[in-house]
Amino acid sequence: MASPDTAPAHPPTKQPPAADRVYRHVKEGVLERRYEGGSLLTEGELAEAVGVSRTPVREALLRLETEGLLRLYPKKGALVLPVSAQEIADVVETRRLVEEYTVRRAVPAAPALLDRLADLLEAQRGHAEAGDLAAFAVADRCFHAEIVRAAGNEILSRLYDQLRDRQLRMGVAVMHMHPGRMDRNLAEHTEIHEALRAGDADRAAAAVLGHLGRVELLVRGGGEPR
Known part of the structure; x- marks a missing residue:
């Protein structure tokens, strides 16, 4: 030996x-x-x-x-290249179309999806407490991507994944300009999660559209909506 x-x-x-x-x-x-x-x-x-x-x-x-x-x-x-106003408009419009449809398709939500979303919410809380804007933006995007995948449409999932880098870049920009947005995002994601847990497709779709509308306003340079 x-x-x-x-x-x-x-x-x-x-x-x-x-x-x-x-x-x-x-x-x-x-x-x-x-x-x-x-x-x-x-x-x-x-x-x-x-x-x-x-x-x-x-x-x-x-x-x-x-x-x-x-x-x-x-x-x-x-x-x-800076993020252009047209790119912002295109990404948000695409997200609205994909995410409203897929969140409705995800109802009734499988227990595995609800558990995965709960884990991602917990990860976001940890990143917010640590002030890690980039990691928070990644977990934020993963939260939405899980719902898109749960709809079971592979073409829509691939389309959504193609937006990944643009979404992350815009998301980090928003967090830098509005650090308090992390807490607001957590509240809005929690609302989406609760609507899915309740099996309420209309409420879940309204929560997603409201969330995206506020994100668009911020990315376009508007203030934090009240």
């Missing part, structure tokens, strides 16, 4: 490809608003931040440009 001194060491964990590391670093920075809309990112700065050469940086920036988060300018860098 080999002694502890001669036992083979565990092999080091293999890192993801360099381009993937840059892609994840920049995307998280944009979604979490560490890189604000209007910021110009240079290949040299990103290469230094991640510890890679410029070649994988270019590859990662091209991927992010195709996703609509950046616009590349040769020899200058990549501009972080």
